[in-house]
Amino acid sequence: MKHKIPCFCDNTFSVEVPDEIDLDIQDEYINKIMDGSFMNFFCTNCGKKHKPEFPITILWPSRNLRLEVIPELDRGEFYRRKKDQEQKETVIGYPELSDRIAVYRDRLEPAVIEALKYYLFLKAEETNPDMEISIWYQNKGPDSLEFHIHGLKTDEIAVTRLPLDLYEKTNRDYKANPRGELFSSLRWRSYLSIQNMLRPEELK
Ligand SMILES: [Zn+2]
Known part of the structure; x- marks a missing residue:
């Protein structure tokens, strides 16, 4: 699909964006999604980099993933x-897309990762009640999972690692009771995200 991008230099240029990407076939997109270079466009007049968010479907058949990506806006x-897209999971915004692809790359259970992010959020908020905190899954080490916490300090990212044992324990809780209170609150229809628990009143 063609989109127009307006630049501050008064130039408007158009870009061609796929409606759907299959990560089994176009696996070069996996790294692009991870490193933030996914959907970067450069103004044809002044060269400025633009990072707009367009709706897109990401398929990853080998991971059994069909993902509807909605722009943050x-x-x-x-x-x-009223209705979700059939048989698709939803993420909102490209940072969440990148987080979710990392979770599937590492063959983890997204509901458990979102639950762990919520624990980290509660802990971070306790000591920093006035900051706008966001937490992102990064990768899996031999015995820990790495998360980045944004917003504790301006322009700084805090790196935190949770033991793999905690993941496995939470995963057992999830498997035993997937409709438990925490796991249910993390999901809104096709959308599984810590954001469902942090949702402001006006979006309820
Ligand atoms: Zn420009």
């Missing part, structure tokens, strides 16, 4: 819509 619209 359409978050409110998502909560108001």
Whole structure:
């Protein structure tokens, strides 16, 4: 699909964006999604880099994943819509896309990762009640999972590692009771995310 991108230099240029990407076939996109170079466009006049978010479907058949990616700007619209896309999971915003692809790459259970992010969030918020905190899954080490916490300090990212044992324990809780209170609160229809627990009143 063609999109137009307006630049501050008054130039408007158009870009061609796929509606759907299959990560089994186009695996070069996996790294692009991870390192933030996914959907970067450069103004044809002044060269400025633009990072717009367009809706897209990401398929990863070998991981049994069908993901509907909604731009962050359409978050409110998502909560108001009546019906979900069939058989697709939802993420909102490209940072969440990157987080979720990392979770599938490492063959982890997204509901458990979101639950662990929520624990980390509660802990971070206790000591930093006025900061806007966001937590992102990064990767899996031999005995720990790495998360990045944004917003504790301006322009600084805190790196934190949780023991793999805690993941496995939480995964057992999830498997035993997937509709438990925490796991249910993390999901809103097709959308599984810590954001469902942090949702401001006006989006409820
Ligand atoms: Zn420009």
